[in-house]
Amino acid sequence: MRFQLTDDQEALRTGVRELLDRCFGPEVLRTAVGAPGRLDRTLWRTLGDAGFFALRLPEADGGVGRGLAEAVLAFEEAGRALLPGPLVATHLAAGDVPGAATGEAVVTAVDGGVVEWLGAADVVRGDASGAVPLHSVDPLTPLHRVPGPVAFGPAGGVAVLLTAAEQLGTAARVCELAVQHARTREQFGRPIGAFQAVKHLCADLLVRVEVARVAVYAAAVTADPADIATARLLADEAAVRGARDCLQVHGGMGFTWEADVHLHLKRAWVRAHRGGGGTQSEEFLAERLVA
Amino acid sequence: MDLSCTPEEEEFRARLREWLTKVLPTLPAAPPPDDWPGRRAYDLGWQRMLYDAGYADVHWGASPTTRLIFLEETERAGAPYVGANFVGLLHAGPTIAAEGTVGQQARWLPPILRGEEVWCQGFSEPGAGSDLAALRTRAHRDGDDYVVSGSKLWTSHAEVADWCELLVRTDPDAPRHQGITWLAMPMDADGITVRPLRTLAGSAEFAEVFLDEVRVPAVNRVGEENDGWRVTMVTLSFERGTAFVGEVVACRRTLTELTRTARENGRWDDPVLRRRVGRLDAEFRALWRLIQWNVSEAETTGGVPGARGSVFKLRYAHARQELYDTAAEVLGPDCLDLDRPWVLDRLSALSYTIAAGTSQIQRNIVAERILGLPKGR
Helix, strand or coil, X not given: CECCCCHHHHHHHHHHHHHHHHHCCHHHHHHHHHCCCXXXXXXHHHHHHXXXXXXXXXXXXXXXXXXXXXXXXXXXXXXXXXXCCCHHHHHHHCCCCCCCCCCCCCEEEEECCEEECCCCCCEEECCCCCCEECCCCCCCCCEEECCCCCCCCCCCCHHHHHHHHHHHHHHHHHHHXXXXXXXXXXXXXXXXXXXXXXXXXXXXXXXXXXXXXXXXXXXXXXXXXXXHHHHHHHHHHXXXXXXXXHHHHHHHHHHCCCCCHHHHHHHHHHHHHHHHHHHHHHHHHHHHHHC | CECCCCHHHHHXXXXXXXXXXXXXXXXCCCCCCCCHXXXXXXXXXHHXXXXXXXXXXXXXXXXXXXXXXXXXXXXXXXXXXXHHHHHHHHHHHHHHHHHCCHHHHHHHHHHHHCCCCCEEEECCECCECCCHHHCCCEEEEECXXXXXEEEEEEEECHXXXXXXXXXXXXXXXXCCCCCEEEEEEECXXXXXXXXXXXXXXXXXXXXXXXXXXXXXXXXXXXXXXXXXXXXXXXXXXXXXXXXCHHHHHHHHHHHHHXXXXXXXXXXXXXXXXXXXXXXHHHHHHHHHHHHHHHHHHHHHHCXXXXXXXHHHHHHHHHHHHHHHHHHHHHHHHHHHCCCCCCHHHHHHHHHHHCCCCCHHHHHHHHHHXXXXXXXXX
């Protein structure tokens, strides 16, 4: 048992992080926030060229031929960078929607009565007829509401796991942001991180990240539905609570549009809604216990 | 990333499982919680059985993965827990194995493994609990002995222990972390008075220990004089890193039993309860993954579990309390009856956010040693 990243996995993670730093750095993020609803097709092609969508496709089919663990690491980085777009749906479509693997096509899917990026998508999976635009809480994720009964995918499916990986990325990033701020921001003549109340917020942020991380990675190794449900519950908690605590550590600055914290929190909320939310995963695990 | 075991490890698991199936039905019934001599005999007897079967040194002789398999399988089979052997096997033993001389290892390790001697922990004091370095029990050198006076508190199993891993202040003028020494004190020495303390769970599982001019041979010192704080940090990292591993498996078993009870008494129809149970299941699954991750890391670096043990301890202490609060919800009014299962567990779980370093201290450790935040008050 060596439940640690392999050298290859470390290299892949570093590679994706560097790629996203180059093509979706802080300035590009701010530009995107200023132009809500517009999906950057050049960025999408760049992701396609880098193999982000074709990561798990066999090499014989023009893919990269890697597994779920590598996909999880890539999506964690996407979460960290706040990368916008229907990433999970396009990745899952890479095998059967022409152009998805290369980033030529943007694919979205109906999930839990909501569709992300409907206006920008070339292909919609599921029935989106009668969709009505919502005034999306996340400036970087346009949303439509789909009428009719709400249908969810499996609580332990790959879409849920990749979403959990994105949440993990958010959680890790907001933990870093909080700690950076606590180290440098001075009040009462000392860094606020020296005050136990702030210090403990930061410690709890890290604890949630670490627990979510092992849950997400283990689910990537086993692909077991219960492990995936576990990963989503821990990762949602780490991202949503983490972003809120990060905002708290930032104090007044955290409540402004200029700080990035609110963007992380809003995206975490959107993702927490996917796949039936935590409720479906909790019920799934509870039923497994009595089975 | 890999979660599979090697063929040798799987063989160990199969052999252990087979042995447990054979011996567990032959065990006598466990003594009642307050019968300390009875519990000592029972726990030592179980350790002796492990020794005879070749499993005794699994806590510090085997690879971390093998230890994990041992804890998983014994707990799953419902085998006795370490009990009164807790300090010897999980704190003092590993510390002596890491820091003791060859002679000290030969004197103290085999009796722990053979189930002959029980250890207790003399760290905390009335004025030095979370602030352990504030300890005031003092010792001065007199010929070949240290002469020790002071008192210790929250000393589990003190009444039935043969040895005490004792922290004393040997240099009152040094900075407070630098004047401390780690001694092995025989509990039958003159000048030791043990006063059992009743916990809020009603049992007398820990004690106050008064030390009046107790003579401890200087050869019983582990590590250098005044270097006891460093030795202690080795002990504590074992405590936080691996000592609770078996309990996580036990908690998962309790969760399953609690679910069965809820189905029988109709509480399972409540979606709020089901959701709470589902979340707890996720919690304990994730804690198990965290153990596997930490063990893999320790196996790679060959090191002692470090500050990351605090991450586990913080989360586990909370989860354990939440588990028994949920059990109380399943029990309904029966949760007020001390004779019902889980009610005593609910009370004892209250110690988990205090013992082995309070949650507040653990958060300071995580913030300062892992995140690098400045020290402060």
